[in-house]
Structures are given as structure tokens and as C-alpha cells.
Amino acid sequence: MLIPLSLVLALLIGASFWWATKSGQFDDLEGPAHRILADDDDPC
Amino acid sequence: MASTLERATSVPTRCFHCGEANPSRSNWRADIDGRSERFCCAGCLAVAQTIRAAGLSTFYALREEAEPQARNEAPTVSDVPRAHVADVARDIGNGLREMSLLLDGIHCGACVWLIETWLMQQPGIREASVNFATRRARVRFAAADTSPASILRDIGRIGYRAHPYDPGRREALARRESRALLLRMALALLGMMQVMMFAVPAYISVDGVDAEYQALMNWASLVVTLPVVLYSGAPFFTGAWRGLRVRRPGMDVPIALGVSGAFVWSAWTTIVGRGAVYFDSVTMFIALVLVARFVELQVRAKAGDALESIAREMPPSAHVLEGYPQTASERIVTATELRVGDCIRVESGAPLPADGVVVEGRSSVEEAVLTGESWPRAKTKGDRVMAGSVNRESPLVVRVTAVGEATTLAGLARLVERAASERPRIARLADRVATRFVAILLALTAAVAVAWWFIDPARALPVALSVLVVSCPCALSLATPAALASAAGALGRRQILCVRPDALEAMSRVTHVVLDKTGTLTTGNIRVAGVTAAVPEDASRCLHLAATLEQGSAHPMARALREFKVDPLAASHLTAVAGSGVEGLIQGTRYRFGRADWVAERCRATLPASFVDVASGESPALLASENEWLACIRFGDRVRPEAVALVRTLRGLGLHPSIISGDGEATVASVAHAVGIDEWHADARPVDKRRLIADLQRRGAVVAMIGDGINDAPSLAQADVALTLGSAATLTQWTADAVVLGDDLSRIGHALVAARRTFRVIRQNVAWALVYNIVAIPLAATGHLSPLAAAIGMSASSLIVVGNAWRLSRLSGAHKAARAQTRFSDRPSKRSTPDAAPGRPAVVTRADAAARS
Numbered sequence: 001m002l003i004p005l006s007l008v009l010a011l012l013i014g015a016s017f018w019w020a021t022k023s024g025q026f027d028d029l030e031g032p033a034h035r036i037l038a039d040d041d042d043p044c
Numbered sequence: 045m046a047s048t049l050e051r052a053t054s055v056p057t058r059c060f061h062c063g064e065a066n067p068s069r070s071n072w073r074a075d076i077d078g079r080s081e082r083f084c085c086a087g088c089l090a091v092a093q094t095i096r097a098a099g100l101s102t103f104y105a106l107r108e109e110a111e112p113q114a115r116n117e118a119p120t121v122s123d124v125p126r127a128h129v130a131d132v133a134r135d136i137g138n139g140l141r142e143m144s145l146l147l148d149g150i151h152c153g154a155c156v157w158l159i160e161t162w163l164m165q166q167p168g169i170r171e172a173s174v175n176f177a178t179r180r181a182r183v184r185f186a187a188a189d190t191s192p193a194s195i196l197r198d199i200g201r202i203g204y205r206a207h208p209y210d211p212g213r214r215e216a217l218a219r220r221e222s223r224a225l226l227l228r229m230a231l232a233l234l235g236m237m238q239v240m241m242f243a244v245p246a247y248i249s250v251d252g253v254d255a256e257y258q259a260l261m262n263w264a265s266l267v268v269t270l271p272v273v274l275y276s277g278a279p280f281f282t283g284a285w286r287g288l289r290v291r292r293p294g295m296d297v298p299i300a301l302g303v304s305g306a307f308v309w310s311a312w313t314t315i316v317g318r319g320a321v322y323f324d325s326v327t328m329f330i331a332l333v334l335v336a337r338f339v340e341l342q343v344r345a346k347a348g349d350a351l352e353s354i355a356r357e358m359p360p361s362a363h364v365l366e367g368y369p370q371t372a373s374e375r376i377v378t379a380t381e382l383r384v385g386d387c388i389r390v391e392s393g394a395p396l397p398a399d400g401v402v403v404e405g406r407s408s409v410e411e412a413v414l415t416g417e418s419w420p421r422a423k424t425k426g427d428r429v430m431a432g433s434v435n436r437e438s439p440l441v442v443r444v445t446a447v448g449e450a451t452t453l454a455g456l457a458r459l460v461e462r463a464a465s466e467r468p469r470i471a472r473l474a475d476r477v478a479t480r481f482v483a484i485l486l487a488l489t490a491a492v493a494v495a496w497w498f499i500d501p502a503r504a505l506p507v508a509l510s511v512l513v514v515s516c517p518c519a520l521s522l523a524t525p526a527a528l529a530s531a532a533g534a535l536g537r538r539q540i541l542c543v544r545p546d547a548l549e550a551m552s553r554v555t556h557v558v559l560d561k562t563g564t565l566t567t568g569n570i571r572v573a574g575v576t577a578a579v580p581e582d583a584s585r586c587l588h589l590a591a592t593l594e595q596g597s598a599h600p601m602a603r604a605l606r607e608f609k610v611d612p613l614a615a616s617h618l619t620a621v622a623g624s625g626v627e628g629l630i631q632g633t634r635y636r637f638g639r640a641d642w643v644a645e646r647c648r649a650t651l652p653a654s655f656v657d658v659a660s661g662e663s664p665a666l667l668a669s670e671n672e673w674l675a676c677i678r679f680g681d682r683v684r685p686e687a688v689a690l691v692r693t694l695r696g697l698g699l700h701p702s703i704i705s706g707d708g709e710a711t712v713a714s715v716a717h718a719v720g721i722d723e724w725h726a727d728a729r730p731v732d733k734r735r736l737i738a739d740l741q742r743r744g745a746v747v748a749m750i751g752d753g754i755n756d757a758p759s760l761a762q763a764d765v766a767l768t769l770g771s772a773a774t775l776t777q778w779t780a781d782a783v784v785l786g787d788d789l790s791r792i793g794h795a796l797v798a799a800r801r802t803f804r805v806i807r808q809n810v811a812w813a814l815v816y817n818i819v820a821i822p823l824a825a826t827g828h829l830s831p832l833a834a835a836i837g838m839s840a841s842s843l844i845v846v847g848n849a850w851r852l853s854r855l856s857g858a859h860k861a862a863r864a865q866t867r868f869s870d871r872p873s874k875r876s877t878p879d880a881a882p883g884r885p886a887v888v889t890r891a892d893a894a895a896r897s
Contacts, residue, residue, distance in 0.1 A: 006238065010238050010268065014231060017230050018227060031156055034157075
């Protein structure tokens with residue numbers, strides 16, 4: 001039923017979080033906030 | 045920001061790139077984004093052109109303000125002998141290499157963007173990521189296409205300095221630990237949400253849930269909770285084991301016991317199929333504690349970066365004069381390759397890489413990093429100079445007497461380290477109480493279990509578990525770290541970093557506050573304190589002349605004059621005489637600016653009396669032409685405007701402020717009067733300062749020391765709480781318990797207020813925990829509380845306690861309002877505060893100077 005499904009989903013979420021942490025996405029919590037303010041306007 | 049003087053002229057007088065004043069003779073010009081911009085030197089011009097050519101001139105639109113760039117070129121890797129280059133980058137396979145860099149000059153997000161985009165445009169670069177929070181960069185490149193040397197050069201081309209460094213095992217370990225904590229916390233939170241969801245039916249059902257569905261819920265909860273307990277809960281188990289091994293059970297013991305007991309019991313009930321389960325409590329409990337620890341770690345990591353910069357106080361390279369004095373050949377070596385007996389040349393403006401004796405040259409040396417005093421001391425042949433101090437006026441040749449660990453700088457660092465380890469340990473309040481609480485609780489649980497065994501064996505275990513669960517050691521072990529963490533976080537957002545965990549507690553118990561003078565109560569920067577001109581209307585013109593004469597000098601007086609940002613006049617024959625002054629020819633008249641006796645040599649007129657009368661704590665420099673005396677410009681160290689408010693706040697809190705300084709009696713007295721402090725000690729050496737603090741402590745005082753220069757380091761370690769300003773010499777930031785970033789003294793007052801509030805909240809939490817436990821435990825022990833009720837009670841209690849602690853994060857709200865008020869009411873009435881000592885300087889402002897010209 002849905003219960004085992006939710007368990008599987010939780011497992012997937014956990015795994016993807018683990019991968020994200022390992023690849024260093026959580027190391028810098030301030031930089032990305034500044035980054036979005038920069039526009040990359042590349043003239044085509 | 046541009047003064048009226050600048051707007052009047054049609055040509056910009058400041059460098060487009062770095063913001064420094066353009067010398068009058070400069071004609072560096074370039075076209076940026078369709079406008080012709082001017083620059084102060086070839087370096088800035090080259091950097092701006094590079095940026096423009098790369099299509100990155102958006103940088104100028106994005107950045108927050110221009111910062112003066114470092115003038116002295118750091119050696120590129122190619123300057124360093126071959127042997128060192130190999131260590132700088134490491135192989136990561138596939139022909140790729142990775143290099144870690146420390147970056148200088150990053151001060152806003154735009155810099156990060158610029159460096160990353162610029163590097164990615166270079167050949168061979170696969171990945172360039174700059175960590176804004178830590179000012180570090182990681183560059184991955186193809187070994188075949190580029191090299192560390194070219195990468196450093198590339199970064200240099202856009203005006204930043206990069207130092208290659210080896211992250212080292214310690215840092216790699218720290219990073220792994222922080223990641224592990226993040227993962228544990230995330231898993232616990234995820235598990236908590238899932239298990240809560242499964243527990244909902246049991247909570248909200250009126251008639252009870254069908255056995256088979258409840259069993260399903262229980263099993264699902266079990267499956268989710270198991271990894272949470274094993275992985276996220278692991279730190280508690282190891283911590284509890286360690287604590288038990290040394291006979292000092294800490295917070296971890298009840299947490300571990302409660303978690304394992306509840307989990308095992310719940311697992312048993314699930315397997316057997318009868319009874320209540322507590323998976324929700326278990327996961328929630330683990331999750332909440334880990335969140336608190338994670339927040340703590342974040343704040344501490346931020347503060348820890350201050351320690352990194354200490355490595356950069358010593359310059360990495362030196363110019364060795366081989367065969368001195370016979371030959372003039374020079375070689376650049378790394379500071380570690382210097383040997384005692386080498387002769388090195390130190391440029392003006394450059395820091396000294398080693399201790400030594402001057403063998404040639406006359407200059408003045410600023411020893412601020414060692415003594416905190418910004419007045420340079422004259423050095424000539426035979427004088428000793430120290431590593432880390434900065435040569436100000438003219439080049440020196442120095443024979444090295446001590447390198448590396450043997451230098452005074454390193455010795456001071458060791459002294460500080462030893463003093464820091466001797467400090468009395470202040471155990472955490474929660475640990476102390478928790479230890480006793482844990483012991484009592486365990487005994488009680490055992491007693492209850494035994495008692496019920498005789499009365500009704502079937503109920504022995506549930507009742508014992510109820511007692512253990514309901515007792516909520518979390519109210520103690522969760523509330524205090526959460527309160528400390530959220531207070532530290534709130535302070536951190538307001539630029540006050542608590543570097544040590546004990547900082548807040550010590551700050552809340554402070555009774556006496558000892559303040560350093562130079563750099564703490566005063567700005568530590570030499571400023572123009574006032575101008576007395578022979579003809580009063582000419583004051584600004586005299587400043588202009590003085591600034592013109594001093595334009596080439598790196599002396600702090602010159603820096604003070606540059607504050608006025610006026611265009612230097614056309615001058616020639618500028619010569620500086622070390623220790624005396626400068627002279628030059630401006631518009632046909634020869635002027636001298638400097639010490640009275642030296643200037644008097646060239647001036648025919650007699651010295652006016654008003655020029656001689658100088659207030660204590662100020663240094664005069666006189667300006668005269670050959671025929672007349674023009675002005676006496678007084679330089680002084682300005683008292684910080686917020687110092688008065690700080691002293692008032694301190695008194696308001698019932699604290700006793702005092703000043704201990706190494707300066708002379710008169711200067712210290714005048715500053716004390718200016719800020720409203722009654723007790724001060726002058727002419728104190730570092731060991732005297734430390735002794736004075738120890739004396740106070742012996743009389744039962746809890747002493748907070750607020751300091752700046754390295755001279756204060758031993759006394760900072762002796763004090764119960766050490767606070768330093770973010771502008772302080774790096775070494776003292778290391779020993780401080782709390783660092784106030786930036787220059788605002790009033791934040792110290794806020795920090796102390798916040799500390800008191802924090803501990804008031806902690807006391808409230810502890811009181812609640814006591815009341816709750818006193819009521820709930822007997823209820824549970826006598827069998828009146830079912831385990832379910834116990835679990836609810838515990839959860840509710842911990843939420844209450846955490847919520848109370850979280851209130852502290854909203855420190856900013858109340859303070860912002862208070863600060864806005866004082867800001868408006870303080871400014872106009874500042875001059876009417878308790879009268880300053882005679883001779884309190886009236887600062888000539890830029891507006892005045894511009895208006896009068």
C-alpha cells in the first residue's frame with residue numbers, strides 16, 4: 001500500500017540528500033545568496 | 045561620497061578601479077563601457093582592461109565599493125624554487141590536478157563571481173569554485189594545459205592575491221565532521237516527519253486503531269527509526285560511553301539511555317504486538333538535539349576562520365642580498381628559507397619576514413601587529429626590528445637574527461597559547477546539573493523498577509520506562525545548548541562571534557570590565573586632531589600643503605592627511621628626512637613639514653607661542669615656509685564616538701569599568717575623562733596588566749577584558765571573558781572568547797546585555813524543567829502516567845523549552861529599536877556630555893575644509 005511506498009520515497013530523499021552533501025553543495029551557505037544577484041547577460 | 049571639491053572639477057580625481065586618489069601627474073586613462081575612466085597607476089589600468097577585455101565589466105556595477113588593492117606584489121609561484129611548486133597542487137586522476145587557494149581581497153559577492161567567471165575563461169580550467177564564507181577557492185585544471193603558476197598569475201591580473209595552501213588533514217577532518225553532522229541531522233528530521241505521520245492515527249483516534257493497522261504503523265515506524273537511532277543517534281552513544289568511562293556522566297548519558305530504552309521497548313512492543321510505542325518521541329528527540337548542535341557548529345565554524353589569517357601575518361617571501369655588502373645581487377626566497385646572518389632588503393610599506401638588526405638605512409617601523417601602537421618608531425643602524433612589523437618610510441637592509449619559530453612574534457604566540465590553556469575551566473551549567481540529575485534519575489529508575497517488581501511484576505518495565513521517558517533530561521540537556529546556540533546565532537547575525545562556548549556564560553556573570561585604550565577606546569588610527577593656523581582662514585590651505593608634501597609617504601601621518609582626499613598640488617624636490625619631516629617646493633615656495641626643531645632650521649621667523657601649546661596625547665607637526673610659520677597640525681588618536689555610550693551602558697548594567705593601558709599617564713587620563721571612567725592604570729606592561737586582572741579576580745570579581753593589540757594577549761587570557769574588536773591584531777582574536785566584528789564598540793554593550801538575557805532564559809528553562817520533573821516523575825513512578833502520557837508530556841515539555849530558547853534568536857528586534865532611538869538622541873547631545881579634558885580636539889571635517897577653500 002501507500003505505507004511501503006512512503007518508506008521507499010523517504011529512502012530516495014535520504015539518498016539524494018546524502019549525495020548532495022557528499023558533492024559539497026552544503027559547504028558554502030552564504031555564497032549562493034550573493035551569486036544570484038549577478039546577471040550573466042551574454043549578448044548572443 | 046565625492047566631496048564638493050571633486051564635483052567642482054571636471055576630471056575625476058579617484059581611480060576608477062581602486063578608489064585611491066589619482067596623483068596629479070597621472071594620465072592613465074582607458075575606455076570602459078564607452079566611458080573614459082582614469083586610473084591611479086599602470087597596475088589598476090591593466091587590471092581594469094583585463095576585466096573589460098574578458099567581458100566582465102559588470103563587476104564594476106555589481107560590487108559594493110572600491111577597495112584599495114595591495115600594492116606589493118606577492119611572489120608568484122614561479123619565483124619560488126622548483127621544489128615547492130610540486131606540493132601546491134595534487135593529482136586527482138584523468139590528467140586533472142586540484143589546487144586550493146586562499147584569496148585576498150574578496151569583500152563582496154561580486155568578487156566571487158568575477159574570479160570564478162574569469163578563471164573559467166582561462167584555458168585548461170575545468171572547475172573553479174570560490175567559497176564566499178571561507179574566502180577559499182578550489183581550482184581543478186588539466187595538467188597539460190595550464191599550471192599553478194599561470195593560475196596565480198591569472199588571478200593576479202584581475203587584482204586579487206592568491207596563496208596556495210594545503211588544506212591539511214585537520215581541515216579535511218573538520219569538513220568531514222560538519223558534513224556528517226549535517227547528514228545525521230537531516231536523516232533525523234526526515235525520520236521524525238515520517239514517524240510523526242505514522243503516529244497520527246494513534247494520537248487522533250477516538251476508539252483506538254485496529255490492531256492490524258496499528259501493527260503496520262508500528263512496523264513502518266520501526267523501520268524508519270532504526271537508521272535514525274543507529275546513525276543519527278550514534279554521537280550520543282559514543283559520548284555517553286566516553287562520559288561513563290571517566291565516571292563523569294554528561295548530557296549524553298540520559299539521552300542515550302532514554303533513546304535506547306524507548307527504542308528497545310517500542311521495538312519489543314511492535315514485535316509482541318501489544319502496548320504503546322514511542323518511535324515519534326525517539327526521532328523527534330534526536331532530531332531536535334542535532335539541530336541545536338548543528339546551529340552551534342555553524343556559528344563556531346564562522347568564528348574559526350579568524351584563526352586562519354594568523355598564518356598570513358608573516359610575509360611569505362624575502363629579498364636576500366647575497367654577498368652583501370660587496371655585491372648588489374638580490375634573490376627572492378621564501379621566508380622559511382631565510383637563515384640567521386642573511387642580509388635582506390625590506391621595501392617601504394613591506395612587512396618584515398624575520399627578526400633582525402638594521403645594517404643600512406634609516407626609516408620608521410610600525411609595530412602595530414605586535415604592540416597595538418600605531419605610532420611608528422624610528423630605526424637606524426644597529427636597531428633591532430621584529431618580524432611582522434611594517435617598514436614605513438624608506439628601504440632598510442636588515443641582518444637576520446631570528447627566523448620562524450624563534451621570532452618574537454612566534455614567541456608571543458606561544459605565550460598566548462600557554463596562558464589560554466591555563467585558564468580555569470568553566471563547566472557548563474547544564475552538564476553540572478545534568479550529571480547530578482542523571483545519577484539521581486538512574487538510581488530512581490532502578491528503585492522504581494525494583495519496587496514495582498514486588499507489587500506487580502507486569503508493570504515494572506512500563507513504569508520504569510515511563511519514569512525514564514517522562515523525566516525529560518531533554519529539558520536540561522536540550523534547553524541549554526539550544527539557548528546558547530540561538531543566542532550565539534543571534535549575536536552572530538549582529539556581528540558578534542562567540543568563539544568559545546563558555547563566552548556567553550562568563551559574560552553574563554561579569555562584574556568588572558577592563559578596557560584597553562589604544563585601538564579599543566580609541567580608533568588606533570592616527571587622525572588629524574586639529575589645525576592651528578597662523579591665519580585661521582588658511583587652515584584648509586595648510587592641510588592641503590601638508591598633504592601635498594606627504595603624498596609619497598607611507599607614514600601614518602600621511603595616511604591621516606589623505607583622509608581629506610584633496611588633489612595634491614604640483615610639487616617638486618620632495619624629500620623626506622627620516623624622523624624629522626618632509627620638505628618640498630610648491631609653487632615657487634619651499635616648505636617644511638614635521639618636527640618643530642627641524643622645521644625651525646629653515647624658517648626665519650620665530651615660533652608662535654600658540655604652536656607650542658599642545659594638549660596631552662597629541663603629536664604636533666609644524667608647517668612653515670622659509671619666511672613664516674604657517675600652521676601646527678595636531679595628530680591624535682581619536683576616541684571612538686560610541687565609547688561614551690558604551691561606558692554608560694556598562695554602568696547601567698551595574699558593572700565597574702576601568703582602563704589599563706601601556707600609554708603615559710596624561711594620555712590615559714584624558715581619554716578616561718572623555719569617556720567617563722574613574723579608574724585607570726597607565727604605563728602598564730603586559731605582565732602588569734595581567735597582574736591587575738588577577739588581583740581583581742582574587743577579590744572575587746568576574747573580569748571582562750576588552751582589548752586590541754597583541755600586548756593584551758596575556759591579559760586577555762587571564763580575564764574571565766575576553767572580547768576583542770574585529771579590527772584587532774589577528775593574534776588576539778585567537779585568544780578572545782568573543783570577537784566583535786567591525787569597529788562598533790557599542791556592540792559590546794549589546795553582547796553583555798544579550799548574555800544576561802540568555803542566562804535568564806536558561807534559568808527559566810531550568811526552573812520549568814525542575815517543576816515539571818518534580819511533578820511528573822512521582823506521577824510516573826506511582827503508576828499514574830501511562831507511557832503514552834509520559835511521551836506526550838516529554839514532547840510538550842521539550843517543545844516549550846526549545847521555544848523559549850528560540851526567543852533569544854529574536855534579540856535583534858528589541859535592540860534595533862533601542863539602537864535607533866539612541867542614535868538619534870545621542871548625536872546632537874554628544875558634545876554636552878561630561879566635560880572632556882582641556883584640549884579635547886575639534887576634528888576638522890572634510891566639509892569644513894572644502895567649504896573654506
